[in-house]
Amino acid sequence: xxxxxxxxxxxxxxxxxxxxxxxxxxxxxxxxxxxxxxxxxxxxxxxxxxxxxxxxxxxxxxxxxxxxxxxxxxxxxxxxxxxxxxxxxxxxxxxxxxxxxxxxxxxxxxxxxxxxxxxxxxxxxxxxxxxxxxxxxxxxxxxxxxxxxxxxxxxxxxxxxxxxxxxxxxxxxxxxxxxxxxxxxxxxxxxxxxxxxxxxxxxxxxxxxxxxxxxxxxxxxxxxxxxxxxxxxxxxxxxxxxxxxxxxxxxxxxxxxxxxxxxxxxxxxxxxxxxxxxxxxxxxxxxxxxxxxxxxxxxxxxxxxxxxxxxxxxxxxxxxxxxxxxxxxxxxxxxxxxxxx
Numbered sequence: 090x091x092x093x094x095x096x097x098x099x100x101x102x103x104x105x106x107x108x109x110x111x112x113x114x115x116x117x118x119x120x121x122x123x124x125x126x127x128x129x130x131x132x133x134x135x136x137x138x139x140x141x142x143x144x145x146x147x148x149x150x151x152x153x154x155x156x157x158x159x160x161x162x163x164x165x166x167x168x169x170x171x172x173x174x175x176x177x178x179x180x181x182x183x184x185x186x187x188x189x190x191x192x193x194x195x196x197x198x199x200x201x202x203x204x205x206x207x208x209x210x211x212x213x214x215x216x217x218x219x220x221x222x223x224x225x226x227x228x229x230x231x232x233x234x235x236x237x238x239x240x241x242x243x244x245x246x247x248x249x250x251x252x253x254x255x256x257x258x259x260x261x262x263x264x265x266x267x268x269x270x271x272x273x274x275x276x277x278x279x280x281x282x283x284x285x286x287x288x289x290x291x292x293x294x295x296x297x298x299x300x301x302x303x304x305x306x307x308x309x310x311x312x313x314x315x316x317x318x319x320x321x322x323x324x325x326x327x328x329x330x331x332x333x334x335x336x337x338x339x340x341x342x343x344x345x346x347x348x349x350x351x352x353x354x355x356x357x358x359x360x361x362x363x364x365x366x367x368x369x370x371x372x373x374x375x376x377x378x379x380x381x382x383x384x385x386x387x388x389x390x391x392x393x394x395x396x397x398x399x400x401x402x403x404x405x406x407x408x409x410x411x412x413x414x415x416x417x418x419x420x421x422x423x424x425x426x427x428x429x430x
Contacts, residue, residue: 090126099116122244151167152335153166154167157204171190178193183349185392187349190382215420260286264284269282295324298323303366307333308370310372350393367404367405369408
């Protein structure tokens with residue numbers, strides 16, 4: 090439900106009664122006009138296809154790998170394999186970061202496997218591979234071109250002067266799911282309805298970050314938060330940010346270190362004079378991973394977080410979930426589907 094002119098937005102909560110009928114709930118956070126839009130993300134058949142692709146198709150993600158000894162350069166293709174047999178390949182494992190998943194590359198003709206220097210992955214390659222995989226199943230994703238169900242419903246929200254804003258609990262883990270998570274007061278201000286939060290001023294942020302070190306590990310959305318923090322030029326702000334490896338749709342990235350978020354977390358040792366705060370998210374850029382490989386990666390990260398909390402009881406771990414995205418093409422509705430996220 091939205092009003093573009095007033096810059097008001099909120100997402101609805103759907104209740105499925107299991108008999109073909111649904112209820113849709115909105116929190117009316119403003120008075121005046123509003124437009125309700127219902128979007129069908131995926132058909133049942135498309136979800137079945139997505140589950141099959143994510144569980145069994147290792148070849149959808151192909152990286153270009155550059156091998157060099159400082160003079161000669163060779164390029165081959167790589168992928169991630171969780172279950173399978175391969176031979177005459179270069180393979181790279183990281184049990185602490187990837188579990189049983191291996192990064193497997195075609196061998197260069199002359200150079201050794203140890204000379205792997207950089208990898209890269211283009212969205213064009215992901216789109217092309219997904220288009221080939223779709224085949225006759227493309228019809229299941231036609232809804233992407235006509236996503237809206239029926240006509241947009243226009244409503245008028247009346248002012249209720251007797252309404253009192255709910256008394257919300259403090260933000261923390263294991264909060265109950267409310268009928269509305271909140272609404273956008275404007276393009277920059279979100280008003281939460283799950284827990285009690287606040288709009289932060291610079292001096293409050295600086296006090297909060299005093300004697301803390303923020304570690305951002307994950308995808309591009311987590312990098313956006315760290316970049317915004319740096320743009321504020323805060324006093325006493327210690328920020329480390331890593332856009333972690335083996336991501337899709339990314340330019341050249343160094344493979345020399347080959348470490349994952351679990352390795353970065355294991356390297357955090359200073360917690361006596363400063364409080365480490367780990368903020369983690371690995372959703373976008375990793376949605377095309379197979380389910381098993383992705384779960385093993387997350388489980389390895391979870392174990393690293395548990396080791397951190399064991400040696401640094403004062404540490405804080407924050408896991409950022411993914412927001413829905415606007416997919417702009419049929420292939421994006423497969424490899425970057427909101428259902429997958």
